[in-house]
Amino acid sequence: MTTRRNFLRSCLAGGAAAAATVAPVAVSARETHPRPPEGLGLLYDATLCIGCQACVAACKRVNENTPEFNVMDKLWDTPLDTSGHTFNLIKMYRHGTMETKDAEENGYSFMKTSCMHCADPSCVSACPVSAMKKDPETGIVGYDADACIGCRYCVAACPFGIPKYQYDSPTGKIGKCELCRHRHQDGHYSACAEVCPTGATLFGRTEDLLAEAKRRLALKPGDWTAIPRGRLRHAQEKVLAGGEDGKGARHRHGWRDEPDQSYQAQVGHYLQHVYGETEYGGTQVLKLSAVNFQKAGMPDLPPKASAATSETIQHTLYGGLVMPIAVLGALTFVARRNVVAEEEGKEGDRS
Amino acid sequence: MSAHRHAAPTPVGGNLLNPTTLVCGALAIAMLTVLVARFLFGLGAVTNLNDGYPWGIWVVVDVIIGSAFACGGFSVAMLVYIFNRGHYHPLVRPALLASLFGYTLAGVGVIFDLGRYWNFWHIFWPGYANPNSVMFEVAVCISAYITVMWIEFSPTFMEKWGMKDARKKLDKVLFFFIALGTLLPMMHQSSLGTLLVVMGPQVNPLWQTPVVPLLYLLTAIAIGYGVVLFESCVASSAYRRQIEIHLLEPMAKVMLGVLGLYMAVRFGDLVVRGALANAFKPSLEAFVFWIENLAFLAPFALVGSTASRRNPARLFLAGIAIMVGGVFLRINGFLIGYDTGLGVDSGWNYFPSIAEMIVTAGMFALEVLGYIVITRRFPVLPREGGAAAH
Numbered sequence: 154m155t156t157r158r159n160f161l162r163s164c165l166a167g168g169a170a171a172a173a174t175v176a177p178v179a180v181s182a183r184e185t186h187p188r189p190p191e192g193l194g195l196l197y198d199a200t201l202c203i204g205c206q207a208c209v210a211a212c213k214r215v216n217e218n219t220p221e222f223n224v225m226d227k228l229w230d231t232p233l234d235t236s237g238h239t240f241n242l243i244k245m246y247r248h249g250t251m252e253t254k255d256a257e258e259n260g261y262s263f264m265k266t267s268c269m270h271c272a273d274p275s276c277v278s279a280c281p282v283s284a285m286k287k288d289p290e291t292g293i294v295g296y297d298a299d300a301c302i303g304c305r306y307c308v309a310a311c312p313f314g315i316p317k318y319q320y321d322s323p324t325g326k327i328g329k330c331e332l333c334r335h336r337h338q339d340g341h342y343s344a345c346a347e348v349c350p351t352g353a354t355l356f357g358r359t360e361d362l363l364a365e366a367k368r369r370l371a372l373k374p375g376d377w378t379a380i381p382r383g384r385l386r387h388a389q390e391k392v393l394a395g396g397e398d399g400k401g402a403r404h405r406h407g408w409r410d411e412p413d414q415s416y417q418a419q420v421g422h423y424l425q426h427v428y429g430e431t432e433y434g435g436t437q438v439l440k441l442s443a444v445n446f447q448k449a450g451m452p453d454l455p456p457k458a459s460a461a462t463s464e465t466i467q468h469t470l471y472g473g474l475v476m477p478i479a480v481l482g483a484l485t486f487v488a489r490r491n492v493v494a495e496e497e498g499k500e501g502d503r504s
Numbered sequence: 505m506s507a508h509r510h511a512a513p514t515p516v517g518g519n520l521l522n523p524t525t526l527v528c529g530a531l532a533i534a535m536l537t538v539l540v541a542r543f544l545f546g547l548g549a550v551t552n553l554n555d556g557y558p559w560g561i562w563v564v565v566d567v568i569i570g571s572a573f574a575c576g577g578f579s580v581a582m583l584v585y586i587f588n589r590g591h592y593h594p595l596v597r598p599a600l601l602a603s604l605f606g607y608t609l610a611g612v613g614v615i616f617d618l619g620r621y622w623n624f625w626h627i628f629w630p631g632y633a634n635p636n637s638v639m640f641e642v643a644v645c646i647s648a649y650i651t652v653m654w655i656e657f658s659p660t661f662m663e664k665w666g667m668k669d670a671r672k673k674l675d676k677v678l679f680f681f682i683a684l685g686t687l688l689p690m691m692h693q694s695s696l697g698t699l700l701v702v703m704g705p706q707v708n709p710l711w712q713t714p715v716v717p718l719l720y721l722l723t724a725i726a727i728g729y730g731v732v733l734f735e736s737c738v739a740s741s742a743y744r745r746q747i748e749i750h751l752l753e754p755m756a757k758v759m760l761g762v763l764g765l766y767m768a769v770r771f772g773d774l775v776v777r778g779a780l781a782n783a784f785k786p787s788l789e790a791f792v793f794w795i796e797n798l799a800f801l802a803p804f805a806l807v808g809s810t811a812s813r814r815n816p817a818r819l820f821l822a823g824i825a826i827m828v829g830g831v832f833l834r835i836n837g838f839l840i841g842y843d844t845g846l847g848v849d850s851g852w853n854y855f856p857s858i859a860e861m862i863v864t865a866g867m868f869a870l871e872v873l874g875y876i877v878i879t880r881r882f883p884v885l886p887r888e889g890g891a892a893a894h
Contacts, residue, residue: 236555275702281639282626300632303619306639308558310702314845317555318619320548325619433704452705452846459704464636466698466714470691471641477687484586484683491588492679 183465185434185458186273192292193332194270194359194437195346196366199449200255200421201380202263202353204243208345212241212267215333215344234266237319237328241267241345246449255421255443262444264451265354267345268315268330269429269436270294271458276307276316278460284327285316292359292437293334298326312433312452312459332356340409342384349382352416357385359437366427366439372420382414434458511886513597513660516743516879524742525876528869535866538859539616547619550859556844556852559617564838565831565864566613568696571646572724572830574606576735577653578689579728583758585682592751594886597660598739599732601884604653605871611650613867614643638698645692652685664882693724700837708789708841709779711833715769719833722766723800727830729759730803733823737816739879745888753813756803756822763803763826770797792836799829 213220213230218238220230232239244266249259256262274294276285284301287294296316307316307327319325333343341347346356355362365385372378422443429436432454440451447453470476542550553560576599583589584596615621626632627643634640656678662671697720700707713719733752740747774780783793802825807813844852856864879885 234555275704278636279639279702281634281637281643282623282629282632283634284626284632298620300623300626301620302623302626303621304617304639305558305619306637306699308555309706309842309844310704312704312706312846314555318558319546320551320553321546322548323544323546325546325548447848450848452848454705454846459702460636462704462714463638463698463702466701466717467636467638467641467695470694470717471635477691480690481683481687484686485680487588488585488683488686489679491585491590492682 183461183468185456185461188272188359188435188437189288189290189292190360191290192270192272192359192437193357194292194362194439195265195267195332195343196355196357196362196385197265197438197440198353198355198366198369198421199262199264199440199442199444200423201351201418202243202265203351204245204263205350206243207348207350208265208354209239209241209243211344211348212330213239215336215341216240218328235315235317235329237317237321237325240328240330241265244450246444257444257448260444262442262449263353264442264449265345265440266450267438268294268332269313269432269438270330270332271433272435272437273433273458273460275310275312275433275458275460275463278463279306279310281306288334291332291334293332294329295331295334296327296329301327303327310459312454340407342408347383351418352380352382352414355381355385356383358387359439361385361387362439363427363430366430366441369420369441370423370425370427374420374422376420377417378420379415380418382416383411384408431456434461511594511888513594513663513883513885514887515664515881515883516745516885518743518880520877520880525873528873528876531862531866531869532873535863535869538862538866541859542616542863547617550857552854552857552860554852554854557839557842557854559838560854561856561860561864562613562617564835566867567610567617568699568834568838569831570606570610570613570867571696572693572720572727572834573731573827574603574610575689575693575724575728576731577601577603577656577728578686579725580732580755581656581682582686582725583755585679586686592755594748595732595736595751595755597657597884598735598879599728600653600657601660601878602731602735602871602875604650604657605874607646607650607653609867609871611646616863638695638702642692642695642699645688645695649685649688649692652681652688655681656685660878660882660884689724690721694718694721696720696724697837703842705846706843707837708782708843709777710774710782710789710793711837711841713773713777713779715773716837718769719766719773722762722769723830723833726759726762726766726800726826729755729762730823730826730830733759733819734827737820737823739885740816743879743885745885747816748886749814749816749819752816752819753810756807756813756819759822759826760803760807763800767797767800770800789836789841792832792840796829796832796836799825799832802826802829 221232221236221238223231223233232242235242244264246262246264248257251259251261253260270292274287277287277294281304282300282302284297285294285307303325305318308318316327316329318327333341342356346354362385423441424443428440428446428451429438434457442449538550547553551560580592580595580599584592615624618624627640659671659674694717697716700712700716733756736748736752783790803822806818806822806825812818
């Protein structure tokens with residue numbers, strides 16, 4: 154008869170093995186990834202937005218997305234949220250009498266909803282088949298339908314609620330903004346920024362956009378300032394540097410020729426906060442607003458990306474398969490001893 | 505050790521056509537009808553899934569809870585072969601059988617939910633596979649475990665079909681598959697909890713914690729014992745067999761030990777993270793948190809004493825309580841305590857459609873059906889009367 158003490162001892166051994174498989178020891182803690190230095194993005198300035206939805210229409214057109222109807226007469230595309238067929242939407246904040254633009258009390262404001270292109274995206278970490286990938290150079294979070302298995306873990310993982318699935322199709326794909334990367338080879342950039350009449354959505358390198366955002370925050374509300382439209386030029390970029398540069402980076406310097414579209418506008422009553430500078434480890438799409446970001450529909454997020462936490466746990470437990478193999482070795486040793494003992498027991502049974 | 509001598513498994517026999525199997529068959533057919541519609545018209549045609557709740561009961565119940573319910577085989581095999589408690593051996597085969605069905609169906613059930621199921625093989629294919637993904641680990645591990653379980657269970661078929669040579673060869677290496685069959689569920693049952701981590705603050709702090717893999721592993725083991733209690737009671741009542749109280753009584757004690765450890769980790773973690781206050785807010789999340797934890801505490805009241813553990817009704821109820829706790833832990837984390845966009849969006853809702861429930865019911869019906877067919881025709885349950893054992 155095995156004694157209780159023996160049993161407890163083997164329980165402890167087994168418990169230690171079990172704890173070793175799951176205890177998240179922070180030996181190889183994975184830090185939140187920073188933005189790639191040449192990463193591309195958008196700057197959305199809610200105080201400049203007039204809610205015309207030109208960007209929504211342009212996004213639909215260039216991504217060949219079907220219209221969505223939410224009113225009785227199906228005359229116009231009327232999506233209520235981003236979806237598998239709507240990658241970009243301007244939402245509205247309303248309060249009270251809605252008299253004043255960009256006021257929280259009795260006012261209204263707009264907010265662009267589209268992929269934030271996180272520095273350390275949850276969707277990329279979640280995707281089991283690398284259908285969501287972050288381009289190491291541009292930082293664009295791109296989707297590959299041919300790789301995707303449709304598990305929708307990316308949809309569940311994203312705190313901005315961005316990747317969306319086409320539930321209406323038997324072969325549904327995930328739909329999300331990819332910063333119009335399919336148009337870059339022709340010298341086009343994100344359609345939403347291309348068509349924005351007020352420069353509320355501006356395309357460029359995130360580092361340049363961040364500097365531009367901080368420039369605006371430093372100005373005095375009500376003063377006049379030059380607001381660029383379309384694409385924000387790189388500080389060192391030669392004006393109209395179109396065409397091949399022979400270094401395989403055509404999309405970086407090969408944007409289509411455009412005249413300077415900047416104009417004079419009044420500085421908004423900004424909150425001193427560039428949304429996306431640090432949220433969830435930073436994003437490549439940045440936002441400015443006069444209305445509280447949470448009220449306008451942007452989540453309040455910590456500076457650490459959850460992808461870093463998740464991958465730290467996974468790599469601590471399974472890195473190089475060291476821990477599973479060690480535990481398997483121990484279990485094999487114990488199981489072998491006990492199974493052999495049982496065989497002998499069986500022999501005795503028969504005799 | 506005399507404890508190794510016990511009744512050899514034998515087929516129960518009897519008719520395969522009875523009210524239970526007919527009901528199960530009907531549910532399975534209803535499930536197939538829904539699945540035809542799902543594959544012809546898409547997930548939206550039959551489910552209430554939406555972009556706020558991209559995972560419904562097909563993932564959370566059929567796969568995450570279904571596989572936890574299928575941990576009986578793992579929990580009992582661990583007791584027998586790792587902790588050398590040979591006298592529990594008669595429980596291994598029936599528990600392994602239930603696990604085999606639970607896991608195989610969970611694996612198949614995933615396909616129904618995959619929006620682009622024809623690409624499924626990508627998850628195992630270098631170049632596509634993403635080792636950073638928790639889902640990747642879960643998928644590979646569960647697939648491997650299903651294979652290992654069929655190997656572990658194959659002696660049953662070999663005995664039935666008289667494949668003595670194959671049986672002998674397998675016996676020589678079976679210890680390795682038993683070890684693998686213990687490691688793999690530890691890995692993926694913990695990772696099923698880790699699936700929550702990347703969702704970050706969208707998951708209520710009551711369920712979002714870096715120790716979530718340990719919570720899911722411990723509850724999977726405890727649920728494993730709970731399911732064995734439940735199944736043993738149901739099987740002995742349905743087949744009018746004697747209940748194996750002499751085995752279930754000490755096993756229930758082991759279960760309480762695992763559960764006690766779990767409760768210590770669970771509340772210790774909540775206190776350390778300062779998240780316990782969320783349990784006292786007047787919210788749905790707090791309400792379901794207490795249902796979950798009362799269900800986990802109930803077995804202590806039900807089968808806390810040796811005398812109460814000899815009462816089959818109490819063992820049965822304790823088994824159910826622990827299963828209910830496991831169900832709530834998982835539904836609470838993945839559905840009730842989950843909020844896309846942290847509440848700043850327009851507000852999403854999810855409640856499963858009838859069609860979704862039909863598929864889930866059909867899956868469980870298939871498991872019951874398979875269990876009945878195999879126990880009646882193959883040597884799984886110990887021979888009635890105890891023979892050489894006691």
